[in-house]
Amino acid sequence: MTYKLLDQSKRYLITGAAGFIGYFLSKKLLEQGCQVIGLDNMNDYYDVTLKEARLEQLKPYKNFTFIKADIADKAIITHLFETHKPQIVVNLAAQAGVRYSIENPDTYIQSNIIGFFNILEACRHHSVEHLVYASSSSVYGANKKVPFEETDFVDNPVSLYASTKKSNELMAHTYSHLYKIPATGLRFFTVYGPLGRPDMAYFGFTNKYFAGEPIQIFNNGDFENDLYRDFTYIDDIVIGIERLISKPPTDSVPHKVYNIGNNNPEKLMVFIDTLERSLSKATGRKVEFDKAFEPIKPGDVPATYASTDLLHEAVGFKPQTSIEEGLQKFADWYVEYYRVK
Structure with a gap:
């Protein structure tokens, strides 16, 4: 399967550019000579210095423009679209986290609902060629059937975060239907x-x-019925997004939703064992976590496991990175970044 190369003449707006996925995607596009406008509100949901460290690595690129702003501010978003006229928009700005949404619901409505509405409105009025946006595996709620498929029923979310992400899909579908975005x-x-x-x-x-x-x-110490997660390495995710950017939907309602995951679920305890080994190798000493087992938290689900058949059919997406390789890269980075002795 051949893939359409990214068009260097286009302007790409990436919201959440100082975030984890936003940073790596921005870097990948910049390396290919694309013009990238990065937007982020730099909130303190987690350590801001980490966001600043990501941004520092993007600043040397001459074709990168950074704007510190919040997508919930409609006037700023409108002005940004009028000034920079992005043709491709990747909306990764969102308040993330399932557990955090239980204590801080207001933040999720502001960023994930109002903010996303502002992005849709801006796309509507400025003839954007493709809007790619972040949803989440959390929309599947407590679905028992695995692997999760895009056609599964997703009307029973178990967290406000999941509700906002499902709302994003509905909002995007409506705008695609009404305005052919x-x-x-x-x-x-x-x-x-x-x-x-x-x-x-x-x-x-x-x-x-x-x-x-x-x-x-949070698995009650139940190793037989351990939590399963579809851990997906960042480089694989970015390749999937990059390929999809150049493949806007062309249906009568030009809106598609894809799972983007590893299609290879791992038991949480296997993941933890692998992380211990990776950190042992990175530090040169044996690392073993002191483990406290607790009941599963409200909003968490026992298994998240993606069917990625649709994505593979569309753009040939197949993750290449094993958890051994991916966690070793994380461990090596962590030890160097935090100067672990």
Whole structure:
């Protein structure tokens, strides 16, 4: 299968450009000579210095423009589209996290609903050629059937975060129907890697270990019925997005939703064992987590496992990175970045 190369004459707007996926995608596009406008509000949901470190690596590119702003601010978004006239928009700005949404619901409505509405409106009035936006595997809720397929029923979310992401899909579909905006939604499955999000389990486990604290594992210590996750390495995710950017939907309602995951679920405990081995290799000493087992948290689901058949059919997407390779890259980066002794 051959893939259409990214058009260097186009202007690409990436919201959430200082975020984990946004940074790696921006870097990939910039390396290919594309013009990238990066937008991020630099909020303190997690360590801002990590976001600043990502941005520092993007600043040397002459074809990169960074704007510190919030997608929930309609006037700023409108002005940005009028000034920069992006032809391709990748909306990765969102308030992430399932558990955080239980304590801080307002943030999710502001960013994920109002902010996304502002992006849709701007795309509507400025003839955007393709809107790619972040959805989430959390829309599948407590579905028992695995692997999750895009045609599955997704009207029973178990967190507000999931509700906002399902709402994004509905909103995008409506705008595609009414205004013929080509839009593609991506249901991400547990993305990990270097320069990742500290609120993700693998990063949090590593932080706890080096702080001399036990890690919390929310599976009741049930190893037979352990949690399953479709851990997907960041480089694989970016390749999938890059290919989809050049393939806007052309149906009568030009809107598509794809799972983007590893299609190879791992038990959480296997993932943890692999992380211990990776950190042992990175530090040159044996690393073993002190584990505290607790009940599964509200909003969490026992298994997330993606069918990626549709994405493979569309753009030949097939993840290449094993958890051994991916976690070793994370561990090596972590030890160097935090100067672990």
